[in-house]
Amino acid sequence: MNSPFSLPEASTHAVTVDRIFYLLLVLSGATVVLVFGLILLFAVRYRRGSSAKRGPMPEFLRREFEIGWTLATLLSFVFLFWWAGSADLSSLAAPAGSLEIHVVAKQWMWKTQHPSGAREINALHVPLGQPVHLLMSSQDVIHSFFVPAFRVKQDVVPGRETDIWFQASKLGVFPLLCAEYCGTDHSVMRGKITVMRPEDYARWLVQQPEGDDLAHEGAKLFVSQGCSGCHAGSSNVHAPRLAGIYGRMVQLSDGRTVKADDGYIRDSILQPKRDVVAGYDAIMPSFKGLLDDGELQSLTAYIRSLAEEGSHD
Known part of the structure; x- marks a missing residue:
């Protein structure tokens, strides 16, 4: 008590x-x-x-x-x-099998998206007893995701993706705050996290409006932004194939080796000439200013979804 x-x-x-x-x-x-x-x-x-x-x-x-x-x-x-x-x-690394939810912060609200595509604003529903992994980005200035009852706090920084995870252990509704001064209406950047029994969460999720999940949205962006013209398997352009690349070690042209994680993919989209893959020319244009943080998350989710496809090649 x-x-x-x-x-x-x-x-x-x-x-x-x-x-x-x-x-x-x-x-x-x-x-x-x-x-x-x-x-x-x-x-x-x-x-x-x-x-x-x-x-x-x-x-x-x-x-x-x-x-x-x-x-x-x-x-x-x-x-x-x-x-x-x-x-x-x-507490840094999220357990395997965590529920992955994407969070975008902007003045002055929290936008969340579940794997099914269900979206919320200044609210987040999560199941009791299941690890929840939040992948977060900011569309404007520095914010800070703070849930006092969970004892979790993580800065959300523009231009990069940060993450945090938690496992709720008590049913109820708990305040979500921004703990970093972010402008005039910083004090009203509030939300609530509702912890539900797993069966209630499943029913709530089914009742939400249908929407494409992030990977499907990313697949559409992959085509509409012209990425498929170079990186698709049928392309004649000499560019790295993305199927199965996520999570693997990549050899760069300067001799370094990096892991193809979320940060690497984001940097490759925004700063393609910084980490050029060995054996390829630096011909990819930068998409900085052309894609917002939500679209970058969608593209990353799509490339992440290709990992299984690559593992069967």
Whole structure:
């Protein structure tokens, strides 16, 4: 049961974060009590006119005290650093099989899209107990996706894709905020996340208006923007084939090797001459300013969907 002075623990992240917070709070409180207790004790014991001995501390006691205090402080710091660091690192990579939802931030709203194509504005419905992986981008300035009850916060930066994941552990409706000042109406950039039972979420999803999923939208863009003219399997242009490339290591013309992940694909679309694939000429034009962040997400989702196709070649 939550007290009126604490936030609900509504995700698996929240439990770990709160444990670290409360441990730090207890240690900080104990340190304050110890230091101020010693100050008070010495102020009273060694006040002017008292009969307390004021000679120097024996050398062996002084050495043992300094070593003990230093070791205790060092070990406490190492333990806290290891615990907090391991908890933070373990929350970076989304588990396999996570529900992938795309989020686009703009002044002053959150736009979300489910794998089925269902869209929401300033709202997000998710199933209880299932990891949810959010792929996020901004159409204008820096925003920050913040859900206090989940203890998750991630900056959403224009020009790049960021991600975060969580697993809701409590049913209910929880506030979604922007935690980065983003302009005049920053304070009204709010939303809500509704956590539902899996069966209720499935029913809600079926009731939403039908729409193409991101991969299908990306496939249409792939043709309408002329990408298929060079990268399709039937093209005569000497350009890299995209089937199965996602997730693989790519050899570049300058000798470097990079992984074809979301960031690499985005950079290849916006800055094609920066990472040229070995054996190919730098003839691809830049699409910077021609595609918005939502369209970049759709194209990336389409190329990601080609990974299975490539694995059967």
